[in-house]
Amino acid sequence: xxxxxxxxxxxxxxxxxxxxxxxxxxxxxxxxxxxxxxxxxxxxxxxxxxxxxxxxxxxxxxxxxxxxxxxxxxxxxxxxxxxxxxxxxxxxxxxxxxxxxxxxxxxxxxxxxxxxxxxxxxxxxxxxxxxxxxxxxxxxxxxxxxxxxxxxxxxxxxxxxxxxxxxxxxxxxxx
Ligand SMILES: [Zn+2]
Numbered sequence: 354x355x356x357x358x359x360x361x362x363x364x365x366x367x368x369x370x371x372x373x374x375x376x377x378x379x380x381x382x383x384x385x386x387x388x389x390x391x392x393x394x395x396x397x398x399x400x401x402x403x404x405x406x407x408x409x410x411x412x413x414x415x416x417x418x419x420x421x422x423x424x425x426x427x428x429x430x431x432x433x434x435x436x437x438x439x440x441x442x443x444x445x446x447x448x449x450x451x452x453x454x455x456x457x458x459x460x461x462x463x464x465x466x467x468x469x470x471x472x473x474x475x476x477x478x479x480x481x482x483x484x485x486x487x488x489x490x491x492x493x494x495x496x497x498x499x500x501x502x503x504x505x506x507x508x509x510x511x512x513x514x515x516x517x518x519x520x521x522x523x524x525x526x527x528x
Contacts, residue, residue, distance in 0.1 A: 355383055356386075357383060357386045357387035357390050357408070357410065358386055358389075358390055360387070360390050360391075360394070360408035360409055360410060361394070361408070361409070362394055362398060362407060362408070362448060362449070363406070363407055363408065363409045363449060364448075364449045364450070364451065364518060364521075364522065365449055365450050365498065365500065365515070365518050365519075365522070366518065366519050366522050367409065367449075367522065369406045369409055369410070369411055370406050370407070370449055370493070370496065370498060371496045371498075372406070372411055372496045373494070373495055373496050374404075374405060374406055374411050374412055374413045374493075374494045374495075374496070375411055375412055375413065376412075376413050376431050377412050377413055377414055377430050377431055377468075380430065380468070380470060380471075380472050384412075384414070384430070384470070385470055387405065387408070387410060387412070387414070388414070388416065388428045388470055390408060391403045391404075391405065391407075391408050391414075391415075391416050392416050392418070392423055392426045392428075393423075394407070394408060395416060395418065395421065395426065395448075396418075396421060396422070396423055396426075398448050399421055400421065400448045401417065401418060401419050401420075401421055401482075401486050402415060402416065402417040402418070402486045402487075402489060402490040403415060403416050403448070403490070404490045404493030404494060405493075405494075406493050406494070406496075407448060407449050407493060413430070413431050413432065413494045414428065414429060414430045414431070414432075414494075415428075415429050415432070415490035415491070415493065415494065416428050416429070416490075417429070417483070417486050417487060417490060419482055419483060419486065427469075428469055428470050429465060429467035429468075429469075429487075429490070430467055430468040430469065430470070431467060431468050432465050432466065432467035432487075432491060432494070433465070433466045433467070434463055434464070434465050434487070434488070434491045435463060435464045435465075436460035436462070436463045436488065437460060437461070437462040437463065437464070438460055438461035438462045438480075439460075439461055440458040440459060440460055440461070441458065441459060441460075441461055442456040442457065442458045443456060443457065443459070443485060444456055444457075445457040445485070445489060445499050446499075447489070447498060447499050449493075449498065450498060450499060450500055450514075450515075450518070451518075452514045452517075453499065453500070453511050453514050453515075455499060455503045455504075455507040455510075455511065456503075456504070456507070457489075457499050457502050457503060458502070459484065459485045459488045459489070460484065460488065461480060461484065462478070462479065462480045462484050463478075463479055463480075463484045463487055463488055464476065464477070464478045464479070465477050465479065465487050465491070500515065
C-alpha cells in the first residue's frame with residue numbers, strides 16, 4: 354500500500370523524470386488514488402497534462418485535460434503510441450521545467466491505445482493540441498523531457514534556467 358495522496362510535483366533534475374517508467378499492474382484503489390492526485394496536481398498547476406513520473410511515481414500512466422479541468426481529464430494507463438504525419442514545431446512548456454518555453458517538433462497526428470481506470474482498453478486518434486499533449490506526456494514515460502528535444506540554440510538559451518533548477522534541487526535534497 355502506497356499513499357499516493359501525498360505525491361507532489363517533481364521538477365528537473367529529479368532522477369525519476371529521466372527513467373523509463375514501469376508498466377502498471379492491476380488497477381487497484383492505489384492506482385485510482387494516484388490518478389486522482391495527478392489530476393489535482395495538474396489542475397493546481399494549471400497544466401493540460403500530467404505524467405506519473407512528475408508526481409515522483411515510476412509508472413506508465415498519465416492524464417490529459419486540454420482545458421485543464423478535472424471534468425475533462427482522461428486517464429491513460431500503459432499507453433501505446435503510434436505517430437503520423439509531418440512534424441510541426443510549436444512552443445511548449447513543462448510543469449517539471451518551470452520557466453522554459455521552447456519550440457518542440459511533434460507529429461501532427463497520433464493514435465493512442467491505453468487502459469482506463471475501469472480496466473478497459475480504449476483507442477483514441479488525435480491531432481492538433483491533443484496530439485501534442487499526448488506525445489509530450491508519453492515522452493515522460495520514456496524518461497524524455499522537452500529539454501531533451503529542444504534545438505541546440507534553445508538549449509543554450511535555457512542553460513541558466515536549467516542550472517538554476519539543478520541548484521534548487523541540490524539545495525532541497527541537502528536540507
Ligand atoms: Zn512535461
